[in-house]
Amino acid sequence: MRLARASRTDEAGDAARQLYERIGTFLFDQRLEPSPANFAFAWHLLHDPDGALAKAVGHMTEGGVRLTQRDIEALGCEPPANAAKAREKVDGLVAKTQMQVEGFQDMVQAMRAETAGFGRDLAASADAIRRSGDGPxxxxxxxxxxITGAMLxxxxxxxxxxESATREASELRSALEEARDxxxxxxxxxLPNRRAFEEAFSAQQASGARLCIAVCDVDHFKSVNDRFGHSVGDRVLRTIAQALSEVCVGHLVARHGGEEFAILFSGIGIAKARDIMEHARSMVASKRYRLRESDLPIGEVTFSAGLTRVHIGESLADSFARADSKLYEAKHAGRNRIIGG
Incomplete structure (x- = not known):
């Protein structure tokens, strides 16, 4: 019996050691700092190799692409600070809404009491008018x-x-709409985010509209971050977001995560969607990017994209996966190109 227990203990220890070594290897291969947050991320990733996190990382690192610290923050187990602040703001608005609802309830009760008093005063007023025939x-x-003065x-x-409650309700409604946005x-x-993209897809799919999806990824984006820093990388992302928005007017352009963008084309066919994407690709590739501080050239910035039509009744997961696979075909074929049609 003791031997069996010892054997199980040794096996558990070996499994834990192997997991620990795999975590270290993962952090080293991805050139990530061995911080507590990164260690926790790696543990969740490797502890469940078939989970959603592992699949997302697999897509992002296919072809030897390494994760960035921003990728860890976007995919990680802990929500980013701005998301926590946004949630706190929404929670505060919810609490304020609840307080206002309770205030409305108190007001309604008070108005009921006033109405009851109004009825009593009205009856008294009618009584006084009747008595006027008998007295002075x-x-x-x-x-x-x-009595009339009291009623007024x-x-x-x-x-x-x-009036005060209506004004407060209007202000609260505006704040809630801003938080929702x-x-x-x-x-x-x-840009709209992944959540907005998913909601728009569901609405458009339900309407029966003709849809196409494009998934775009900035080529060699990690190299930009490594050479020039995240602030320059952020500017590149904003520039590409602006270019996509300008070219894809009338269609939904969203930042799907990291350096990945998604476009939902509605009401047009795959050929027209491809023409639009080629226009956006050539626009981005033709620009010459420079550092704002020193005017030194950053070099060519391009993106690759996968494009697919959405079949009637098809889920977002299936159509997005097909566009995503075409994106990686474009990456392996040399980047700076659109595949799909």
């Missing part, structure tokens, strides 16, 4: 005037409360 008219009119004061108070927008490029 001046006293009755004075009573009616007092209550009406004005209720109108003021409603921010949750669907990429902070760096200001």
């Amino acid at each position: 008219t001046g006293v009755a009119l004075e009573e009616v005037s007092r 004061e209550r009406v004005h108070r209720a109108e003021s409360q409603l 921010n949750a669907r927008r990429d902070a760096l490029t200001e």
Whole structure:
């Protein structure tokens, strides 16, 4: 029995050691710092080699492409700081909304009480008018005037409360719309993000529109980051985002993650979509990029893309995977090209 337990302990220790060594190898091969965040990322990746994270990393590193630190932040287990801040903002708006709903409930109850009082005063007013025939008219009119004044004061108070509540509701609605928009927008490029792309695809697919998908990836982007730093890499991403938006007017251009962009073409065929993508590709490739600070040339910046038509009733996962596979065909064929049609 002790031998069996010892054997199982040794096997568990060997498995743990192997996992530890694989984590170290992964970080070394990807040239990533052995930080706690990167170690945790590697553990989740290698602990579940068939999971969604492993598949995403497999696509990103196919062909020998190494992960960047930004890729780790985009794919990692911990949400990036800006996402946490956005979630805090939304949580705050939700709490504020709940408080305002409770305030509306209190206001409605108060207005009910005012309405009940209004009814009582109205009955008293009618009573006073009836009594005016039996008693001094001046006293009755004075009573009616007092009751009417009290009713008007209550009406004005209720109108003021409603006006204030309406103004607060309008401001809150604007804040919620802004938060909702921010949750669907990429902070760096200001393009719609992956979530917005998925929602748009679902809506367009449900409408029966003719659809095509293009998946674009900046060629040798890691080299730009390694040579010039992430700030220059960010400028390159913004420039390509702007070019795609200008050329693909009327269609949805989204930053899908890292240096990858996705375009959802609606209402046109694959040939027209390819013409648009070729125009965007040639526009980006024809520009000569320079460092803003020193005016030194960055070199040629290009992107590759895979393009496919979306079949009726087809899921986003299937159509995107097909476009993605064509993207990697373009990468292996020499980059700076569009494959699909």
